[in-house]
Amino acid sequence: MATNDVRTERRRPLVHLGLIAFGVLMLYPLIWMVVSSVKPTPEIFRDPGLIPHRVTFENYPEGWTALPRDFGHYIVNSLIVVAGSVAGNLVACSLAAYAFARLRFRLRRFWFAVMLGTMMLPIHVVIVPQYVMFSQVGLVNSFWPLILPKLLATDGFFVFLMVQFIRGLPRELDDAARLDGCGHAGIFLRIVIPLAMPALATTAIFTFIWTWNDFFSQLIYLTDPDKYTVPVALRTFVDSTTETRWGPVFAMSVVALAPIFGFFLAGQRYLVRGIATTGLK
Amino acid sequence: MPATPAVPEASRPLLSPVVRVRRRRRREGEQGGEGLVAAFFLAPWFVGLFLITAGPIAASAYLSLTDFALIDAPEWIGLDNYREMWGDPRFWAALKATTLYVVVSVPLQLAFALALAVVLDRGLRGLWIYRSVFYLPSLLGGSVAIAVLWRQMFGTYGLVNRLLGLLGWDSPPGWVSTPEYALWTLVLLHVWTFGSPMVIFLAGLRQIPRMYYEAASVDGAGRVRRFFWITLPLLTPIIFFNLVLQVINSFQSFTQAFVISGGTGGPVDSTLFYTLYLYQRGFGELEMGYASAMAWVLLLVVGLVTGLNFLASRWWVFYGDE
Numbered sequence: 001m002a003t004n005d006v007r008t009e010r011r012r013p014l015v016h017l018g019l020i021a022f023g024v025l026m027l028y029p030l031i032w033m034v035v036s037s038v039k040p041t042p043e044i045f046r047d048p049g050l051i052p053h054r055v056t057f058e059n060y061p062e063g064w065t066a067l068p069r070d071f072g073h074y075i076v077n078s079l080i081v082v083a084g085s086v087a088g089n090l091v092a093c094s095l096a097a098y099a100f101a102r103l104r105f106r107l108r109r110f111w112f113a114v115m116l117g118t119m120m121l122p123i124h125v126v127i128v129p130q131y132v133m134f135s136q137v138g139l140v141n142s143f144w145p146l147i148l149p150k151l152l153a154t155d156g157f158f159v160f161l162m163v164q165f166i167r168g169l170p171r172e173l174d175d176a177a178r179l180d181g182c183g184h185a186g187i188f189l190r191i192v193i194p195l196a197m198p199a200l201a202t203t204a205i206f207t208f209i210w211t212w213n214d215f216f217s218q219l220i221y222l223t224d225p226d227k228y229t230v231p232v233a234l235r236t237f238v239d240s241t242t243e244t245r246w247g248p249v250f251a252m253s254v255v256a257l258a259p260i261f262g263f264f265l266a267g268q269r270y271l272v273r274g275i276a277t278t279g280l281k
Numbered sequence: 282m283p284a285t286p287a288v289p290e291a292s293r294p295l296l297s298p299v300v301r302v303r304r305r306r307r308r309e310g311e312q313g314g315e316g317l318v319a320a321f322f323l324a325p326w327f328v329g330l331f332l333i334t335a336g337p338i339a340a341s342a343y344l345s346l347t348d349f350a351l352i353d354a355p356e357w358i359g360l361d362n363y364r365e366m367w368g369d370p371r372f373w374a375a376l377k378a379t380t381l382y383v384v385v386s387v388p389l390q391l392a393f394a395l396a397l398a399v400v401l402d403r404g405l406r407g408l409w410i411y412r413s414v415f416y417l418p419s420l421l422g423g424s425v426a427i428a429v430l431w432r433q434m435f436g437t438y439g440l441v442n443r444l445l446g447l448l449g450w451d452s453p454p455g456w457v458s459t460p461e462y463a464l465w466t467l468v469l470l471h472v473w474t475f476g477s478p479m480v481i482f483l484a485g486l487r488q489i490p491r492m493y494y495e496a497a498s499v500d501g502a503g504r505v506r507r508f509f510w511i512t513l514p515l516l517t518p519i520i521f522f523n524l525v526l527q528v529i530n531s532f533q534s535f536t537q538a539f540v541i542s543g544g545t546g547g548p549v550d551s552t553l554f555y556t557l558y559l560y561q562r563g564f565g566e567l568e569m570g571y572a573s574a575m576a577w578v579l580l581l582v583v584g585l586v587t588g589l590n591f592l593a594s595r596w597w598v599f600y601g602d603e
Contacts, residue, residue, distance in 0.1 A: 012405070019405075026418060033430050096326035099326075103318055118334050126338055127337075132569065152325050184322070212424075215535070216556070231426075246433055
């Protein structure tokens with residue numbers, strides 16, 4: 001045992017060295033893309049290194065204005081979808097989670113199993129009829145098909161995450177509140193919600209990142225260039241010219257990734273907790 | 282579970298049902314009777330379940346038996362869509378590419394995740410930095426921006442070929458434009474996102490009592506033996522969990538193949554993911570019936586594979602209480 005530990009201690013620097021090398025390898029493409037976004041396009045092809053010979057910021061304004069609307073327009077569109085989705089998930093999923101975690105009602109176990117089942121359902125099975133439905137009420141090329149499902153708690157992952165969290169809260173607090181005259185609405189709003197802030201934060205951050213990254217449903221529902229969100233616009237940008245102008249494309253890719261990176265830095269703790277409790281991607 | 286107590290219509294007081302139910306429960310200390318409150322809290326979820334999930338599932342089953350181009354009413358054609366699929370070479374190409382992708386990329390990704398988790402799980406200093414660095418790609422990996430980057434990196438004149446040039450390989454192939462290699466760039470992208478299963482493995486490793494390792498060390502077991510005789514068996518439930526989840530997810534991969542191949546699934550359908558083909562037929566050519574049939578086959582395949590996974594798990598997943 002003791003000899004083992006000594007050996008482990010001696011090998012630590014090697015382990016660190018290996019991990020650092022591997023980390024650099026993993027992040028190399030990302031860093032290279034950021035660096036390339038401030039290089040002139042011809043140099044992107046010539047130079048696989050991380051130090052630009054000539055720094056230029058012209059890629060950013062060029063990419064920003066390359067499509068019919070400013071890139072800012074697409075960012076605003078994305079933010080509308082994201083804000084609606086975050087708000088929807090926070091309200092609808094926490095309501096449902098409270099019922100599953102704290103209330104007793106008929107067929108609770110059945111409905112809970114149904115909820116878990118919906119988490120596994122490929123979106124492709126429902127997307128065609130959903131599209132037909134939304135097109136019949138004239139909502140294709142609006143943000144409603146993207147936001148409405150979140151307002152209706154269809155993201156089972158987050159219901160499950162919050163159920164797990166609320167189950168961990170001591171019931172004595174509910175009982176105390178009940179003695180003080182709180183109903184379920186009061187317990188939910190004054191006890192459970194404040195205590196479930198970490199789970200709500202996890203939900204908000206994941207919803208933000210997933211919605212911001214989501215491509216499939218935005219590609220399907222948003223075909224009017226005015227309604228494009230960032231991923232759809234970016235894809236159009238890449239495919240719009242036969243000779244892709246990588247400098248501006250990389251610049252806008254960096255712009256598209258920046259919010260996720262920001263949330264990642266700010267919300268690390270919640271992200272890790274979220275994955276560890278539910279196995280989100 | 283006791284049923285919601287039936288309150289005779291006439292005896293209902295002028296209080297809101299919610300208050301009434303609560304009072305009953307408090308007075309009698311009974312366990313049931315929160316049905317109405319639950320109905321209120323679950324209302325959005327129920328509407329969503331029927332409007333967004335269950336209803337469309339049923340509709341999709343019906344549409345899969347019709348010819349439907351969105352403008353005219355669906356025309357009943359029985360099992361013709363499924364028959365057409367059977368003889369559709371692109372359908373088989375899509376199924377093949379997707380299956381190959383899942384079968385290769387998921388085990389590879391989980392192997393990386395497990396290896397890194399085991400290395401990180403020995404109280405290294407700066408653990409959180411490593412964890413963040415390895416985790417970051419799994420947040421970004423599904424985005425269009427990263428797919429765009431991949432398309433450049435593995436192109437004929439991309440970053441990878443520049444680096445290979447420095448190593449002396451004069452004219453390497455364009456990886457994304459060669460049918461033999463294109464799919465492997467997508468596999469690599471999937472493996473790159475090993476961070477999220479790694480974090481789950483790390484959480485699982487924390488649960489293994491240290492005394493097992495100490496006891497094994499006393500008995501003279503080295504690092505390798507401890508891994509295979511303690512870590513691996515105790516981690517099998519989590520490996521299984523990750524496996525099921527990743528298989529379900531990767532069968533549905535879309536964005537990367539779509540962006541890297543410019544929406545075509547090429548070259549020569551080598552990256553024609555199942556969902557990409559479904560998109561082309563359903564939303565490119567407006568063959569909603571065919572797309573619905575494809576979606577049902579996908580559901581069956583994913584369900585079948587997940588079921589097999591669960592069956593097989595009896596042989597290799599070890600739960601501590603057995």
